[in-house]
Amino acid sequence: MFTGIVEDVGRVEELKPKTKEVLFAIGAKNIDVKEIKIGESISVNGACLTVISVKKNIFTVEASHETLRRTTLSKLKVGSKVNLERSLRLGDRLGGHIVNGHVDGIGKVESTGRRGKSLEFWFSIPEGHSKYIVEKGSIAIDGVSLTINAVNGGRFSVNIIPYTQEATIFSNLKPGDSVNIEFDIIGKYVEKFVMGKGGKKDFSELLEKF
Structure with missing residues (x-):
């Protein structure tokens, strides 16, 4: 589990395609790579990946075919910058x-x-997911925890303050670029509960009662 607070902007140093997966060797500056353990999870642009090796200031993670299919990691190349966050430890603050x-x-x-x-960024999301975006709700974009400012159908906006611009890869994004989206898990669980209890197709039917 992560908090969406990026710890470092890493650099892809090497790509190693395998039969059904790709290995990414990533260099880090702010994260002490010597403290990273083989087998631990690291968020790379919002995708949880497992560390399989560590050497000096570079660690290697493995991305499966499914991960490559569902994320933007397949578009990474040597030199690409990525948002990095180590997994949450017991006692850490949920920032x-x-x-x-x-x-x-x-x-x-x-x-x-x-x-x-x-x-200010405006994003579009895949069809059928607009029910998960609400004004002032939370969303993770490339692993960054952000607050949704406005919603317009299948589009939403966020504001990126100067600190976040410098501490993440947001300053490199431009219109047309693709990003990894993770919706608020609490909203997804609420939907599951509501559909299980009443067989509702979406939240709008429930809201009509109030």
């Missing part, structure tokens, strides 16, 4: 929100603009 590292789908940057010192 963002609960992020599992299980990407729900791939979103697209629709537009960007300046709002004072902040950047």
